[in-house]
Amino acid sequence: MKFTLENESPIDQIQALDCWMEGEIIIGVSDVNDSNMNKVLRIHTNQRSVIAKQSRPFVRKFPQIPAPIERIQTEKRYYEEIQKESELAGFSPRILAWYPESYLLITEDLGELGDFSGIYSGEKKLQTNQIQELISYLNKLHQLQPVDFPDNLSMRELNHVHIFHFPFQEENGFNLNTIQDGLQELSLAYKKDQELKDRITELGKRYLQKGKVLIHGDYYPGSWMNADDSIKIIDHEFSFLGDAEFDLGVFLAHGDFGNQGNEVETQLKSNYNIPLDWNLVQAYRGIEIMRRLIGIAQLPLKLNLSQKEALLNKAKTYLF
Known part of the structure; x- marks a missing residue:
């Protein structure tokens, strides 16, 4: 039926x-x-x-x-x-x-659990044990190499547009001043930076390639549910066989948005035990920061323009 x-x-x-x-x-x-x-x-x-x-x-x-x-x-x-x-x-x-x-x-039904989006406004803070639990999940997940897992290419192509392309178009029909006055003008410095855009294009091509390990594909606070004594992980529709570094970069970027990036990075370096390319982690971290600030997938951030500019400049350094 x-x-x-x-x-x-x-x-x-x-x-x-x-x-x-x-x-x-x-x-x-x-x-x-x-x-x-x-x-x-x-x-x-x-x-x-x-x-x-x-x-x-x-x-x-x-x-x-x-x-x-x-x-x-x-x-x-x-x-x-x-x-x-x-x-x-x-x-x-x-x-x-x-x-x-x-x-x-x-x-x-896991119950009416709240997610961790409160970290963007300072209403919530990831505790050390919660960061470690989120890392533990990735440690185990990134060891999985399932046979014949769907390539999920159509979803990756959709995500690719909104991560690597749309935010960096000068004329994309999305006026960022409707989000915050002055944000559209601020974004132009990055939309007109051809060296930056070339690097993002290169990274986007890698994202579309098939990798070896199972990744969540959208590992951010909206996918983490707070069950008091544990964390639950939901919304797996972006999953595919790809770079473990993508999950890690997204994780770190949202740590940055919650003013906990350094803490998450320290814990990752201590507790994530699978070999990785740290430069690639940082590149994915940078693109996630940028696309969330000047793309359509906005977050409930409580940041002024100067703070967003500082984050955008920090993100740019991660990409090179």
């Missing part, structure tokens, strides 16, 4: 799915608005609650941006791979049901 998730989906239509236990009755549905990419609902029954996640042929947060609908198939495969590893399985919910014709995934 093909099924489309909507807030007003009739309960009897949801009840008709074949994933419910004996005597389980749907009593309500609530929207989960945290997902940027997909439609996500929490389904409440008389016995539990579960999460229903469905990909659409566009980005949920920006419906004008097309996105490959098959991304949720990659996410499902990622779940399957990490569930094979005892040290990773507890970080993410278990799959309960899969409806490929509807691009619909049903998983355990």
Whole structure:
């Protein structure tokens, strides 16, 4: 049965799915608005609650941006791979049901957990043990080399545009002054820097190449859920076989946004135990900082223009 998730989906239509236990009755549905990419609902029954996640042929947060609908198939495969590893399985919910014709995934409900986006405003701070836990996850994940993992190329191509290309177009139709007065003018110094743009183009080509290890692909505070005594990792639709350094660079960049970059870097150098190219880590760190400041994927940062300029200049040094 093909099924489309909507807030007003009739309960009897949801009840008709074949994933419910004996005597389980749907009593309500609530929207989960945290997902940027997909439609996500929490389904409440008389016995539990579960999460229903469905990909659409566009980005949920920006419906004008097309996105490959098959991304949720990659996410499902990622779940399957990490569930094979005892040290990773507890970080993410278990799959309960899969409806490929509807691009619909049903998983355990981890509860109404908050993510770590509060680090951008100073409302939250990553504790040392949490940084170590996030590194521990990557240590184990980056040892995985699954056979025939989806190349997820369409999602990488979408991400490639918004990381390596769109933010550095002088005329891209996105006026950064709608985000913060003066940001558009500030961005022009980087959009007109041909040496910088050539370096970013080179890095972008590498991003599109197939790598050897499984990476999360979007390892930032919005994908980390705070479960009090542990961290849960979600939103795996950007995963692919690529450079471990990409996950690490993104991780560090968001540490920088939370004014904890030095601490995260120190912990990584002490606790990440897989050989890596540190210059490549830094390059990915730099591009993530820049694209978040002058691209469309904005963060809830509490920074003035001078602070953003300082971060942009710091990011530029990481790229060379």
